[in-house]
Amino acid sequence: MTDFIVPDLRITPREGGYARGQEGFEQILHAALEILVEEGSKALTLRRIAAACGMKAGNLAYYFPSKDELLRELLNAIISSYEQAFDVIVHDPAADAEQRLKRLVTLVLEDIRSKKTTRVFPELWAMSNHDPFVQERVHELYERARVAINELIAEINPRLPVEERELVALFISGSMEGMTMFAGYGKPFESRMPALEQIAVKSFIHLIGSLEPGEIELPRGI
Amino acid sequence: MTDFIVPDLRITPREGGYARGQEGFEQILHAALEILVEEGSKALTLRRIAAACGMKAGNLAYYFPSKDELLRELLNAIISSYEQAFDVIVHDPAADAEQRLKRLVTLVLEDIRSKKTTRVFPELWAMSNHDPFVQERVHELYERARVAINELIAEINPRLPVEERELVALFISGSMEGMTMFAGYGKPFESRMPALEQIAVKSFIHLIGSLEPGEIELPRGI
Amino acid sequence: MTDFIVPDLRITPREGGYARGQEGFEQILHAALEILVEEGSKALTLRRIAAACGMKAGNLAYYFPSKDELLRELLNAIISSYEQAFDVIVHDPAADAEQRLKRLVTLVLEDIRSKKTTRVFPELWAMSNHDPFVQERVHELYERARVAINELIAEINPRLPVEERELVALFISGSMEGMTMFAGYGKPFESRMPALEQIAVKSFIHLIGSLEPGEIELPRGI
Amino acid sequence: MTDFIVPDLRITPREGGYARGQEGFEQILHAALEILVEEGSKALTLRRIAAACGMKAGNLAYYFPSKDELLRELLNAIISSYEQAFDVIVHDPAADAEQRLKRLVTLVLEDIRSKKTTRVFPELWAMSNHDPFVQERVHELYERARVAINELIAEINPRLPVEERELVALFISGSMEGMTMFAGYGKPFESRMPALEQIAVKSFIHLIGSLEPGEIELPRGI
């Protein structure tokens, strides 16, 4: 169960440069993540990041041409870390599809309890409302999550047409994300997450299994 | 169906409404909300708010002792507007409990499609991670929502113990909120919200009806 | 002779505001001019200007939306001051045209000896090479100067066609400006300016009087 | 006529040409000149110069101990290039003195139309107002020019005392320089330069020939 650990950041190594440079690069992104998690996006200033690295602000410009670029790299590294974790689950040669779904739900909800996830995702959601880059990148992440869920649904209830499967996957993914604000790290129902996991698993599995093809009225057009 | 309109803001008249004009007070909060919705929290500066009111920044000090206070009043008015709306639903003298639940789910999910809700709630969630005042106020809002759901669950499945009812209400509430990032205003699946509503209703109703008392393992402690 | 004084700056009063505001506005422009004259354009930073006014840099933003705007206002006020001075000369009801030309040359060359003119104009010329706004504004100033010279030429040698008059006016104006770097304030031949004035007057007057219509080959086209 | 080409830069080989490659040294100065000409002194930063050479800024320190030193070398090389060109003219074994003067005026004014001269000299004039080194070096350059003109004047009008000759040479040199801002590269009257050349030649030759010794009142003292 504890083998599902989303790494803090997944940083693509820079080409060239000394070892010290790669260190500094990663140090900056880790510091930025820490500040984002601990103090929120408003506190995410270059001076603060630099201070957290024991650097001067000017030196950040050496690693990142602009704050915007730093942020992009940070968000990318954050999101990549989740994508990487998802890939691990998907290729998990576990028992049957239902077991794998149970496992996926458990793992996602457990991850939501981590401080990083609880703190970072609401920031991403808020940013994505006004920043197309974030929107796009977040969208990609969830798309990958839905693909995984989708495959499990197809195994559990093969009669379900693809369109309905996708909707159910969307509903399941969203349902889980929605727990963040209530049972995430430091939230009032943090300790209730295990119970919520049981409810979620039971609910999702029944939903998948009970849906008849065509049962959901799909609005045509747009 | 369209009678469920969350008012933009619910502004409680200033206690001891002396001096400070109620009019300017409300104008400022509405301008602030609009900026928050349209441009995000980063753009929510006093200068911008003042400009949107046709005022100069200095004059805001007449109405609010500080930006922080203005923000508190704004968030409070936003959250109050939702609370007010919830009260309306709860006292809806509709048919049976299941019908009322269906209606509640529909109304909540429809509201999530509104630009205001899609834009404001992620901001609230992000802020609540670092601002105890926001956290507390958001918690209150959702508590009220869960109470309403809880009552409906009790009617539908009276055998369910209160603790399990509360968990289910929490799950349902969180599930719905989780749709915001996917099928909210301007989101990729905005147009799929009606289908999601069907899935949600079906899923929630089955969940409520099918749960056996004691089926959920409740961790003792905390 | 000393009645030809180019005012330091010609500042168009701002509309509205307190008296203190107009003061600050003018103070800033005067301080900026002084720095430009005494230390050159490289030293013309907002912090320095503010310091010279006893202000903090942030307050400059209250008067000018950007440094660029401040510079535009400064250059405009500088150039306007010369235009104003020129208008005075032109409408001078002095003796005959030749006398008026002598007087104009004397006055221009005397002005060139002033510290302000010696220091500011090379900056303007340099800036105008890369800043279209400065180029345009400087062009306007000299155009006005040439118009004045042109009128005098027309009186002295009425047979000269307009095109040739304009070229001679251009040559005379340029000749005078060219003294700046050699006999301007603090330059090696500053003390020789009176002698240069005599040479210039003699040379210009003969040139004007001796030119035959058509003597200058005018390249057709462009 | 076109044999009068001012070389871009005249770079004296490094004394004790050890170590520091002459090649990189020249490359840097050429890049700096290009930036000065194309973008102006404000854009003349070490980073930009280095980038134009395909180097990193740090490497410039290998060739020049400081930016100031680089600038000195640059300006020196620029000015030297003009001095070299002047020497060529002076030793031109052309016909009589008047012809040589005509040729000199033509060549100088043609050179003024070049982009390099039009762009660089106003920068030099502006810098010389605040930088004694530049002032001194520019002074030297023009002194050499005046010497050449002076010799021609002495040939054309041998009766003229040396002091008056020098003043006339100064006037002629300054007159020509003054065309830069009006008929230089990209200036409004660029295409009128040939006509200005005719005017200048006619005017200068008459001035030289017509002056009587003692006609100019020379102020005694400094």
Added chain:
DNA sequence: AATGAATGAGCGTTCATTCAT
């Protein structure tokens, strides 16, 4: 009620420079 004018702190960024590699 509201503006005008000012402040002090901080923002992201650029600069010349240094020095180990």
Added chain:
DNA sequence: TATGAATGAACGCTCATTCAT
């Protein structure tokens, strides 16, 4: 020779805030 990495200072600018008018 040249880059990588870092610094310290300054840049133009924006911010919330204050207070006299």
